Amino acid sequence: MEEIVNLFHGFAVALQPFNIMVMLVGIVLGVIIGVLPGLGGANGVAILLPLTFSMPPTSAIIMLSCIYWGALFGGAITSILFNIPGEPWSVATTFDGYPMAQQGKAGEALTAAFTSSFVGALFAVVMITLVAPLVASFALQFGPAEKFAVYFLAFCSFVGLSKEPPFKTIAAMMMGFALAAVGLDSITGQLRLTFGFTEMLNGFDFLIAVIGLFGIGEILITMEEGLSFRGGKAKIDLRVVLQTWKSLPAYWMTSLRSCVIGCWMGITPAGATPASFMSYGIAKRVSKNGNNFGKGEIEGVIAPETAAHAAGTAALLPMLSLGVPGSPTAAVLLGGLLIWGLQPGPMLFVEQKEFVWGLIASMYLGNLFGLIVVLTCVPIFAAILRVPFSIIAPLILVLCAIGAYSVHSSTFDVMLMLVFGVVGYLLKKCNYPLAPLVLAIVLGDKAEEAFRQSLLGSFSNPLVSTIMVLGLIALFWSAIQEGFSRLRTATA
Amino acid sequence: MTTNSSRAAGPRHKMVEAGVALLIALFGIVVIIGSVKAGINWGAEGPRAGFFPFYIGIFIVVSSVINLWHALREDNDEPFAEWGQLRQVMSVVVPTAIYVGAMPFTGLYVASVIFIGWFMRWLGKYSWLTVLGVAFGMPIVTYFIFERWFLVPLPKGPLEEWLGL
Numbered sequence: 325m326e327e328i329v330n331l332f333h334g335f336a337v338a339l340q341p342f343n344i345m346v347m348l349v350g351i352v353l354g355v356i357i358g359v360l361p362g363l364g365g366a367n368g369v370a371i372l373l374p375l376t377f378s379m380p381p382t383s384a385i386i387m388l389s390c391i392y393w394g395a396l397f398g399g400a401i402t403s404i405l406f407n408i409p410g411e412p413w414s415v416a417t418t419f420d421g422y423p424m425a426q427q428g429k430a431g432e433a434l435t436a437a438f439t440s441s442f443v444g445a446l447f448a449v450v451m452i453t454l455v456a457p458l459v460a461s462f463a464l465q466f467g468p469a470e471k472f473a474v475y476f477l478a479f480c481s482f483v484g485l486s487k488e489p490p491f492k493t494i495a496a497m498m499m500g501f502a503l504a505a506v507g508l509d510s511i512t513g514q515l516r517l518t519f520g521f522t523e524m525l526n527g528f529d530f531l532i533a534v535i536g537l538f539g540i541g542e543i544l545i546t547m548e549e550g551l552s553f554r555g556g557k558a559k560i561d562l563r564v565v566l567q568t569w570k571s572l573p574a575y576w577m578t579s580l581r582s583c584v585i586g587c588w589m590g591i592t593p594a595g596a597t598p599a600s601f602m603s604y605g606i607a608k609r610v611s612k613n614g615n616n617f618g619k620g621e622i623e624g625v626i627a628p629e630t631a632a633h634a635a636g637t638a639a640l641l642p643m644l645s646l647g648v649p650g651s652p653t654a655a656v657l658l659g660g661l662l663i664w665g666l667q668p669g670p671m672l673f674v675e676q677k678e679f680v681w682g683l684i685a686s687m688y689l690g691n692l693f694g695l696i697v698v699l700t701c702v703p704i705f706a707a708i709l710r711v712p713f714s715i716i717a718p719l720i721l722v723l724c725a726i727g728a729y730s731v732h733s734s735t736f737d738v739m740l741m742l743v744f745g746v747v748g749y750l751l752k753k754c755n756y757p758l759a760p761l762v763l764a765i766v767l768g769d770k771a772e773e774a775f776r777q778s779l780l781g782s783f784s785n786p787l788v789s790t791i792m793v794l795g796l797i798a799l800f801w802s803a804i805q806e807g808f809s810r811l812r813t814a815t816a
Numbered sequence: 817m818t819t820n821s822s823r824a825a826g827p828r829h830k831m832v833e834a835g836v837a838l839l840i841a842l843f844g845i846v847v848i849i850g851s852v853k854a855g856i857n858w859g860a861e862g863p864r865a866g867f868f869p870f871y872i873g874i875f876i877v878v879s880s881v882i883n884l885w886h887a888l889r890e891d892n893d894e895p896f897a898e899w900g901q902l903r904q905v906m907s908v909v910v911p912t913a914i915y916v917g918a919m920p921f922t923g924l925y926v927a928s929v930i931f932i933g934w935f936m937r938w939l940g941k942y943s944w945l946t947v948l949g950v951a952f953g954m955p956i957v958t959y960f961i962f963e964r965w966f967l968v969p970l971p972k973g974p975l976e977e978w979l980g981l
């Protein structure tokens with residue numbers, strides 16, 4: 325029951341006028357970020373992070389997390405109206421959303437997408453409310469060995485669950501660890517891997533990497549593909565909304581399944597993108613309208629949107645309770661915590677009750693506001709996409725530069741951002757995943773510290789071995805799956 | 817994309833992939849060298865500074881060798897991108913590099929005005945009025961949001977000093 329009381333205190337915090345204003349600003353900025361090509365959740369939050377330095381931490385996290393929710397909503401608008409996924413997790417939404425828009429059912433598709441996003445997020449927030457305090461109180465007893473085991477599990481599930489080839493995932497992840505290692509070694513106080521360059525003393529900041537890899541890299545890819553917008557009309561009136569809402573309960577099974585898939589994929593750091601694909605795939609296989617998927621089936625919009633939003637929200641659970649972010653955007657938020665002087669991890673639930681519960685309460689409110697904002701303002705947001713890319717692109721590039729500069733007030737970082745951008749373009753074109761790279765830069769130092777400390781102690785206790793075995797299963801998951809399916813065909 | 821034939825002019829995807837794998841391997845080797853310099857064995861208080869990155873470096877090299885092998889073995893002849901597309905990409909990279917390089921000397925605002933203006937005029941072919949509006953508008957808005965409201969200082973050059981901002 326203590327959680328309920330805490331949650332109500334959280335609502336009291338989130339409902340302060342300043343925080344409500346911050347929430348609305350965050351949602352609107354987030355939707356814009358989600359709509360614009362080249363600006364996504366992770367780098368959008370990274371660029372705007374410096375703006376929050378002077379705010380109280382609770383308002384800051386509310387604003388940044390609302391940007392994230394907004395970006396999750398915004399991704400759906402471009403996928404459905406323009407067949408351009410504003411975010412990687414909305415690729416699966418284009419499969420049925422765009423055909424629906426072409427058939428003149430754009431309003432229906434948008435309503436379905438926004439509503440399912442909301443349902444997915446709500447499910448995940450309720451789960452966070454109930455589960456996060458338990459996980460945190462359990463994790464309070466963790467020593468270095470247990471911490472390392474959790475990191476191990478997180479990174480193994482990346483390799484096992486991502487759709488990219490496993491060795492590319494490993495290469496990308498290890499590059500992240502190497503970049504994190506540059507500079508001062510936190511245990512011995514020794515310098516390493518700087519090769520005499522004074523700029524590298526402090527190591528690489530992951531915010532710069534995020535802005536470069538996701539922001540600049542994305543713009544370069546968009547430039548290469550050449551954008552042409554042929555958008556459907558965007559208009560939602562109340563009648564369409566109510567009509568669609570009436571039809572939605574029939575798909576409760578799809579929604580529930582997608583919620584569970586999303587939460588699971590969000591907690592294990594696979595993230596929203598694979599969750600949306602998986603949910604779409606399963607829905608297609610199970611649904612009796614499966615053959616119509618891809619031709620404008622409303623269920624094909626509900627499934628990926630619910631899962632993506634549930635996953636994006638659930639990614640905050642391990643970030644809050646364990647200090648292990650479940651997605652690149654959660655990683656950026658975690659970086660924010662460090663900048664505001666908060667130590668992410670289970671102690672937050674003990675020491676920073678107001679912060680944690682204020683954030684959780686703002687998730688309920690933020691998603692509700694988000695739903696209202698996107699339902700009412702779709703035409704405005706869609707109009708942003710009609711601004712030609714040759715105006716948008718330089719503005720985004722300048723914004724990225726400002727974001728990169730203001731992290732440490734260093735022009736060297738801006739150059740670094742460009743380098744990361746070109747690297748990100750090449751890696752993405754060659755099918756290397758970028759999320760593990762970013763997460764490894766964020767967690768590298770902590771994982772290394774836990775690893776080295778646990779080398780001094782001992783690894784052998786049941787909890788550690790259980791988590792490590794789970795990690796190994798996750799690591800070889802695709803191989804195990806293949807083995808099973810072979811076994812099945814052999815026996816059949 | 818006009819042609820999807822495998823003979824479209826441009827570098828082969830396979831070769832770019834191999835090149836990227838090689839570069840990553842090179843990065844791994846640099847990491848290994850740096851770690852060895854920092855000391856990879858155990859000191860008096862446990863593993864020394866280079867211990868962890870050393871093994872990271874080995875992982876990088878091994879996985880990129882495997883990626884390289886996969887890349888070379890693959891017999892698809894797809895182009896990485898057409899030359900025209902790569903020219904598009906370079907038309908962003910090069911001016912951005914100049915923009916970023918000029919920033920320490922001119923400050924952010926002057927560089928941004930020129931960069932946005934150039935981009936819109938050259939690639940977008942807009943009328944001078946639109947170009948000037950956006951090119952000056954954006955940095956001015958930025959100034960108020962970042963420096964005035966949120967007190968985040970941005971790099972300034974001689975012009976801002978002269979204006980006393």
